[in-house]
Amino acid sequence: MKKRDIYILPAALLLLSACYKDIDMEKYRPDPVIVVNSAISSDSTIMASVTHTWFYADTKPYEEHYANLPQARVDLYVNDEFREQMEWGQYLPVDSLNEVPDSVFKSHVVPKSGDCIRLVVSADGYQTVTAETTVPAIVPIRKAECVDITERINYEGNVGDGYGNTVKERYYALTYNLTFKDEGGKSNYYALTCLKTDEYYQTYYHPHIESSDPILSENSNALDGSIGFDGISTGYSFLFTDKQIEGQEYTLSFEEWVNKSDAEQSSQLLIRLYSLSEEYYHYLYSLNQVAGSTLDEALGNLGFGEPLRVYSNVEGGTGILGACNSSETEVTVQITPAS
Template identity: 50%
Template sequence: MKQKYHIYIFLLLTISVSSCYKEIDLDKYRTPPKIVINSAVSPDNVIIASVTRTWFYPESTPYVKLPHAKVELYINDEYIEQMTWEQYDKDDTSSKTPDSVFVSHVTPKAQDRIKIVASAEGYETAIAEETIPNGVLILKTSYNNITKRPNPDVTYIGPDGNIVEQFIYEIEYDITFQDESETSNFYALTILRKKSYSWGDSFYQNELQSTDPVLSENTNILDGAMGFDGLDTHSFLFTDKQIAGQKYTLNLKEICNENPDNSTISIYFYSLSQSYYQYILSIQKISGSTLEGALGNLGFGEPIRIYSNVEGGSGILGTCNISTKKMTIHYNESSTQ
């Protein structure tokens, strides 16, 4: 991380040498607000969409909800209904402007073409359209090895005042699936762990690592070389461009900070629409620790733009299909499984 720090200092010094001050009238750059549609659609739920508006930076506390918008739903080019504005969490009374969404009464299915048309007085009509991909089943899962090693980054002092050694547990997984050959496919993979205690259940996501060429296709070798951590470490985004039409076994490793014995993992395998994949990837590049994102933020590279498939507005209509597999982990000091 020290190398990464020095890179930032060098870039900031470079900017300061050539900087000058100029008063900028931001209102001169103000553009008319646009409708924003954000919706993630799958066959697991009714179709829900957040419909808001864009806002300009000088607005300190903007109200961006559009409860009186007209939001129309089409499936396979057939008009279905006008979606209804509702408070997202009806039990939430903590906010004067609670989260709100537009809700339909329809649960879609794979290969349905979803279209949402949002209009409101004073705004250009926004249209988003996307097809729900087929689901891809997880055929087989296994964990092959659990490695225990000291954790030098965590120090715990016991009741007696002595240091209690902490450990890291590395669990290797194999996950097998069959890719469809007819189309280009886009995927995401993540793992949710559940551990039961006397006081209840705890759910959390650990860091995931992999050298699998399929899972590593979005990894930029320059990130590690230049001291950056890369994209989100709790999930993988990947495509089938290396394995089109094949049965393939993904190999990855989960990093746990506590003994995983008798914990249950849920493996979530997402089939994503191309637009949803590109949207998530652009978000990860901006929010993650990447050289590309750092250079863009500092003005030394092309800024990363959040991907949108909304015509006449902004946001994303993403579609996905989810396959889930659960597995219980058994581990003790004398056995790896």
């Protein structure tokens, strides 16, 4: 019995060694293509980042200017009319937070709502690429208000009560309603985000928001919540369309979570409603799917579904040319702690 075990062990090791094989990854290196990244709106001039793809095994992308293409030619068209050749320049200086200077191609054009914007980008050694998007109209916020404040228990979080005991964390759920009017006769795309001011650091931060509104939750997979996935919500923003409210006035409902220990007598919430171009919506949606905890993403990673890819509207290359506009309002809430 022992002698047979001795024979089996070398055979098993030989089988295991056969599982390893040296692979020359250079055989799979693709030709680099131009990458265009630009998000435009009607309140600023058009700018675009132009770089190129790089192979995952490369280390040079982390070196200064390696991926930039300052020698590229970027032609800007507005409503099929050539407007100008965009100029390359440094956008952000080198500092403690930005070790590599950011650079973009800049124009002198401020687009208007309804303008069709097209970029044609060429560079020696690369295939010429094109990208196109239409600037959406601003959708005004008609009304925004806090309609309910409820104290709740966070069953997933524990805190100390100051007397050496551990208790369940409590928070306030502030329910907001936001009303807007969708423009009928076409497909429209939206994003809802919220910001608060950090008085100490004098900066904005994203508070935690949740919603069971059928419009805000239209992109959630019905199976996600039931089997332990969180869906594509980032916790501070929502992507949605007008598929269910085309041409109607609608009131969105969502909750902000405020820790009881952090609650102040008054709370200001800055609410922004973005109108998105179709291309920008699909790009952001695909990013959320890839980065979020969703069933689709998990199945793809395990090989049981199609891998998720980030959306691109750059023909001949990759990246995104998208457009958006926003309206905003601030709601002040007086929080009265329970006795």
